[in-house]
Amino acid sequence: MYELFFRNFTKKVPLTQEEEALIKTYLTPKKLRKKQYLLQEGDVCKNIAFIEAGALKAYSVDDTGNEHIIQFGIEGWIISDLYSFLTGEPATYNIDAIEDAELILISKSAHEELLLKIPKYETYTRLNITGAYLAMQKRLTSIISSPLAERYANFTALYPDIVQRVPQHMIASYMGLTPETLSRVRRRISAK
């Protein structure tokens, strides 16, 4: 159940057996069926979720009822409404399962204790958030400076697994496009 989590952790920061055992006591497994919510807008985000298996999405919903996907998550990724988690404010994002999923939850109090007690957990956290920051910066750069076809090509090159596993209209949402437009972009690309 915790294999991937610790494989991921120790790849970033090596751990002793004792440390690993101690950290394990702070973790809570959770399974989610496809379409189930992990978090609903307006609720406070109580956990950070590490994804052991499956796929999730975090998204906001606008006035006209449209979903805007801010993040996908698959095995090995972390998903959460970090702002809500850290501040205790109501979440502005929804998170639900695109596929049946197995998660490892870290509650706020667990997170805080781990930061205090285990310096390596702080390093792990720092490296995680740094990676997430860099990935998002790339995405943002691509949005403001690349033509559509290139952006889609970047996306498929970067996340081939996601392209295969999630419906196209969700990728359109992630890219800030209508499904029709993405469909036409794909046709233009494959025509070449």
Place this chain on the structure above:
Amino acid sequence: MYELFFRNFTKKVPLTQEEEALIKTYLTPKKLRKKQYLLQEGDVCKNIAFIEAGALKAYSVDDTGNEHIIQFGIEGWIISDLYSFLTGEPATYNIDAIEDAELILISKSAHEELLLKIPKYETYTRLNITGAYLAMQKRLTSIISSPLAERYANFTALYPDIVQRVPQHMIASYMGLTPETLSRVRRRISAK
């Protein structure tokens, strides 16, 4: 010279006199005239820069020669090509001064030593990157889910000082628009 840096630091993580003195030995002040580069695309980013005074921008340049501003920085902010800094790869962004600026540089080796020697520096770094992540996530959400006029209103509400200090065409670039479009958006807004 270092006031703002340490005011900012201790607001996040309190420091003893000794710690502050020790950290100071790792810092290098630098002044930059308006239009001077701090970093050019293709060079390796050797430093993280804390801005004591002035204003800078980080941007990429596309094939057609257009600038796309990925980040503004003013007093109290940090600016850098973090990916290049951390990996040693050539920078993909340029950074230059919009106004005369006073910076505090932290080199790669200084950064690494500080992380090892001073746990509070790691906490400071973690909190900084977390803040930057959350700010960028807000920006991204606004791009993919809000209408233009609202996005501009958000921006002016969030960064009134930047709106006053930088030319409008740079804000257009930051928003991923042409200057003409931003001009028209502003007219539409003020017509109400």
Place this chain on the structure above:
DNA sequence: CGATTTTTTGAATCATATCAACGTACGTGG
């Protein structure tokens, strides 16, 4: 003041959104 940069405006063009219809695949219940 003169030169340069910045912002605004207008007209034509291009790209994306919207609305509607259709075809297909998939999963579920009968």
Place this chain on the structure above:
DNA sequence: CCACGTACGTTGATATGATTCAAAAAATCG
């Protein structure tokens, strides 16, 4: 296991909104 219903992707026609190019007006700097 089949049939039906739902979700998904594609296509077309039209509308909307942003870009582009050109020029003029306004603001800023030396």
